[in-house]
Amino acid sequence: MHVVVFTRSTPDTAAKVEVGKDGAVSWGDAATVVNPWDEYALEEGILQAKNGGGKATVIAIGAEMHNEALKHSLAMGLDEAVRVWDSALEGSDSLAYATAAAAAVNKIGGVDLIICGKESVDVGTDQHIYQIARKLGWTMLSYVSKILAVDYAAKTIKVERLLEQGKQIVTSKLPVVISVMKDINEPRYPSFIGIRKASKAVIPVWSLADLGVTLPETRTKVERFMNLPVREGQVEMIAGTPEEQAAKLVERLLEEKVL
Amino acid sequence: MSAVFVWIETFNGAAVSSSWEALGAGRVLADKLGVPLTALVFGENAAAVAGESGTYGADKALVCTDATLNGFRLEPYAALLTQLVQQHAPKAVVAISTARGRELLAASAADTNSGLLTEATSLDISGDGAVKVIRPVYAGKILSEAVGSAAGTQYLLLRGRSFKPGTGSKAAEITTIPAALSEDQIATKIESFEEEVGSVNLTDAAIIVSGGRAMANNPKDAPAGVADAAVWKAQDGFANTLKPLADVLGAAIGASRAAVDAGYIPYAHQVGQTGKTVSPDLYIACGISGAIQHQAGMRSSKVIVAINKDAEAPIFKLARYGLVGDLYQIVPAVTAELKKRLGK
Numbered sequence: 001m002h003v004v005v006f007t008r009s010t011p012d013t014a015a016k017v018e019v020g021k022d023g024a025v026s027w028g029d030a031a032t033v034v035n036p037w038d039e040y041a042l043e044e045g046i047l048q049a050k051n052g053g054g055k056a057t058v059i060a061i062g063a064e065m066h067n068e069a070l071k072h073s074l075a076m077g078l079d080e081a082v083r084v085w086d087s088a089l090e091g092s093d094s095l096a097y098a099t100a101a102a103a104a105v106n107k108i109g110g111v112d113l114i115i116c117g118k119e120s121v122d123v124g125t126d127q128h129i130y131q132i133a134r135k136l137g138w139t140m141l142s143y144v145s146k147i148l149a150v151d152y153a154a155k156t157i158k159v160e161r162l163l164e165q166g167k168q169i170v171t172s173k174l175p176v177v178i179s180v181m182k183d184i185n186e187p188r189y190p191s192f193i194g195i196r197k198a199s200k201a202v203i204p205v206w207s208l209a210d211l212g213v214t215l216p217e218t219r220t221k222v223e224r225f226m227n228l229p230v231r232e233g234q235v236e237m238i239a240g241t242p243e244e245q246a247a248k249l250v251e252r253l254l255e256e257k258v259l
Numbered sequence: 260m261s262a263v264f265v266w267i268e269t270f271n272g273a274a275v276s277s278s279w280e281a282l283g284a285g286r287v288l289a290d291k292l293g294v295p296l297t298a299l300v301f302g303e304n305a306a307a308v309a310g311e312s313g314t315y316g317a318d319k320a321l322v323c324t325d326a327t328l329n330g331f332r333l334e335p336y337a338a339l340l341t342q343l344v345q346q347h348a349p350k351a352v353v354a355i356s357t358a359r360g361r362e363l364l365a366a367s368a369a370d371t372n373s374g375l376l377t378e379a380t381s382l383d384i385s386g387d388g389a390v391k392v393i394r395p396v397y398a399g400k401i402l403s404e405a406v407g408s409a410a411g412t413q414y415l416l417l418r419g420r421s422f423k424p425g426t427g428s429k430a431a432e433i434t435t436i437p438a439a440l441s442e443d444q445i446a447t448k449i450e451s452f453e454e455e456v457g458s459v460n461l462t463d464a465a466i467i468v469s470g471g472r473a474m475a476n477n478p479k480d481a482p483a484g485v486a487d488a489a490v491w492k493a494q495d496g497f498a499n500t501l502k503p504l505a506d507v508l509g510a511a512i513g514a515s516r517a518a519v520d521a522g523y524i525p526y527a528h529q530v531g532q533t534g535k536t537v538s539p540d541l542y543i544a545c546g547i548s549g550a551i552q553h554q555a556g557m558r559s560s561k562v563i564v565a566i567n568k569d570a571e572a573p574i575f576k577l578a579r580y581g582l583v584g585d586l587y588q589i590v591p592a593v594t595a596e597l598k599k600r601l602g603k
């Protein structure tokens with residue numbers, strides 16, 4: 001059995017992100033880190049590969065910046081890392097990414113389980129996961145908060161999903177694409193030896209030609225990025241005893257008609 | 260025939276109310292394009308929900324009540340939506356970006372190699388049918404303007420509470436359609452559903468009262484013998500200090516990650532970059548410092564009230580009203596005042 005985890009790099013969540021005069025997005029000298037949601041996916045990949053007696057491969061689609069996430073993944077203990085990149089993917093949309101992702105999974109072959117994070121915290125399009133599944137023709141189970149049972153021989157899986165109105169228990173046949181939630185596990189920190197090994201690893205890059213795939217036409221395009229409009233009006237500080245503060249606050253909220 | 264399709268999400272046979280916002284946005288698109296607005300309603304009680312859709316602006320409704328569509332499973336829903344898009348070639352397919360809405364539209368957009376624009380907070384369409392949206396990116400730190408191509412079907416996911424529900428006065432013309440898959444073609448089975456009862460859904464809530472790490476600074480003494488006094492104090496604070504305020508306001512309860520990580524309240528309540536993104540009319544942050552990751556989830560709230568004992572806390576930079584002091588004194592006073600003023 002083989003598990004594939006998808007990940008990407010994002011700016012550190014504490015970064016101040018801004019659009020410069022030239023229209024480019026920058027996050028100063030803040031670090032680039034593995035997408036925080038993907039840490040749970042990576043941990044689950046390691047656990048499931050061990051559980052099924054197989055291997056776990058991590059894939060990132062994107063330019064060199066995404067090596068950061070792959071090195072972190074290797075340092076955590078994933079067996080292999082691959083980066084998929086091709087100039088034809090520059091500026092393309094999720095449809096193109098999903099097509100390339102599905103081709104990479106097919107190239108690896110024998111994959112029973114794909115694990116993704118819930119979403120990427122930067123561009124946060126939250127669509128790759130479903131589109132990878134459709135391009136592969138596999139089932140998709142999103143927002144998985146627990147893997148209750150998995151039988152790689154019988155090719156079945158049972159999971160708990162966290163939806164808006166509550167928890168759903170679902171069974172499915174493998175192969176399947178899942179996206180995992182924060183509660184599913186406690187991601188490990190890379191070990192010192194892991195970090196050393198990862199820093200030396202040479203990560204292969206697969207082009208579209210290597211994957212033998214052509215991309216669907218790009219249907220959407222980002223025109224520009226904009227800074228947020230400045231929040232008008234300064235904060236009004238309400239002083240006094242708690243009772244006075246409360247009375248004044250309620251007065252204001254009634255004036256604002258938000259109650 | 261071209262149209263604008265809007266998927267009406269249902270839960271236990273009733274429409275999820277934010278779906279009517281999607282009909283409102285769909286109405287604007289349909290009017291600009293001069294095409295009918297069609298509601299898609301699948302699953303239990305779909306015919307009744309479709310009947311309701313006319314009062315929110317739908318001209319027509321396509322209804323499927325096949326038993327395979329009871330509860331939500333991606334495969335039968337996506338197969339049916341994809342089939343309908345292939346048959347009718349609508350200009351747009353619109354839904355609210357809920358857990359189910361996201362996967363349904365993303366899956367069907369992949370099936371039909373169509374464009375998908377997600378998390379739109381504003382929407383426009385040009386005469387030739389090219390859709391333009393504005394969506395927050397980088398956890399709401401900046402905005403992005405994106406366009407879809409005028410050719411083909413454009414899939415659109417809208418952020419909840421960003422568009423006005425539609426209005427209408429005539430009944431939608433209902434057509435019943437068959438399912439696209441039969442039960443033996445579906446790999447997943449729903450075993451059970453454990454509904455979370457009695458709590459207001461955070462993302463739909465008009466008012467949210469949130470508590471942070473400071474909930475542990477409850478002046479009450481923890482009973483002897485509890486395993487962790489801080490956890491007890493914080494949980495007591497959520498239940499007996501924040502909940503009464505939320506109850507007078509009809510509000511949902513939110514929390515910071517610090518409160519969630521410390522085990523004060525379940526993860527489902529977490530607001531922020533790795534929690535829920537909310538945009539209520541009123542957000543009351545109690546004992547929350549306002550870290551950038553927390554702001555990411557709540558900065559688009561209309562009015563923000565911050566209660567914090569530290570006058571320098573970053574949350575005050577975002578707030579409309581700031582109250583410096585102990586939340587355990589201020590919150591009960593606000594609750595009492597509201598009861599008095601609202602006559603509850």
Ligand SMILES: Cc1cc2nc3c(=O)[nH]c(=O)nc-3n(C[C@H](O)[C@H](O)[C@H](O)COP(=O)(O)OP(=O)(O)OC[C@H]3O[C@@H](n4cnc5c(N)ncnc54)[C@H](O)[C@@H]3O)c2cc1C
Nearest residue numbers: 471472473515516517531532533534546548553568569586
């Ligand atoms: C990758 C990543 C993702 C993250 N995602 C999220 C997220 O989704 N959501 C989130 O919230 N955070 C998130 N964080 C964490 C975030 O950085 C902060 O650590 C967290 O928001 C702090 O929570 P807090 O404000 O409750 O606690 P603190 O920062 O400790 O603030 C507590 C506040 O309470 C005040 N206080 C203390 N006692 C009282 C009292 N009696 N009355 C009134 N005020 C009092 C203090 O003055 C202080 O301002 C994330 C961090 C990382 C690294």
Ligand SMILES: Nc1ncnc2c1ncn2[C@@H]1O[C@H](COP(=O)(O)O)[C@@H](O)[C@H]1O
Nearest residue numbers: 006007061116117119120125126127128
């Ligand atoms: N460029 C990418 N390369 C690899 N995996 C990705 C990429 N973008 C997104 N993912 C995966 O898809 C999940 C959802 O991301 P998104 O669809 O961007 O919100 C992430 O948590 C990753 O697991």
